[in-house]
Amino acid sequence: MRFKLLKVKYVFTGEGPIKVSYIFPNGDIYEGECSRCAGVMMRSGTGTQTSADGIMYTGEWLEDKMHGRGTLNHPSGAHYEGEFKDNMYYGTGTYTFPDGSTYKGHFNNNRLEGDGSFTDIQGLVWTGEFHGKAALGLKMQHNI
Structure with missing residues (x-):
């Protein structure tokens, strides 16, 4: 540049x-x-x-x-804090979406990849294995 x-x-x-x-x-x-x-x-x-x-x-x-x-x-309110490699999210980090929901876990080439947790806007926490947009077998954490 x-x-x-x-x-x-x-x-x-x-x-x-x-x-x-x-x-x-x-x-x-x-x-x-x-x-x-x-x-x-x-x-x-x-x-x-x-x-x-x-x-x-x-x-x-x-x-x-x-x-x-x-x-x-980002001006939209999206926010990432964590590790980068070659201008991409790579390693561990936290991504906050514009609506306030968050993903904490592993990233690979800007994609959710591996163990992580997703917290929705109601505060429900879902944990499991993430693969880009797919996350089969997620488990919801219960606070007892």
Whole structure:
């Protein structure tokens, strides 16, 4: 992604990270750490990217991709907090849907995948094995 430099906040010498603020031609803004690889600046380390349409990611970056722990907020109210790999939900995390229901569990390539629990808007908790949009054999937790 090509970008123009808005300003440089501070620069560390040597091999360490460079702290920057960038504005992209589409209006996205990145503030955080970058590193230089083969003469190209890449988001690496920790930082926040806010898109022109209001999507905000705060967390870890690796080679210009969301990678590690982070939080992604959408203007719709959807919210993800957890692990990322190559710009995708991957590992464990919590996804909150715009209606307030939540899924806590495992993700693979942006999909619900593996053990998890889904809490609906009435507060009922369903646990089991999730596979994308399918979740056969879910069990409802009872509070006694």
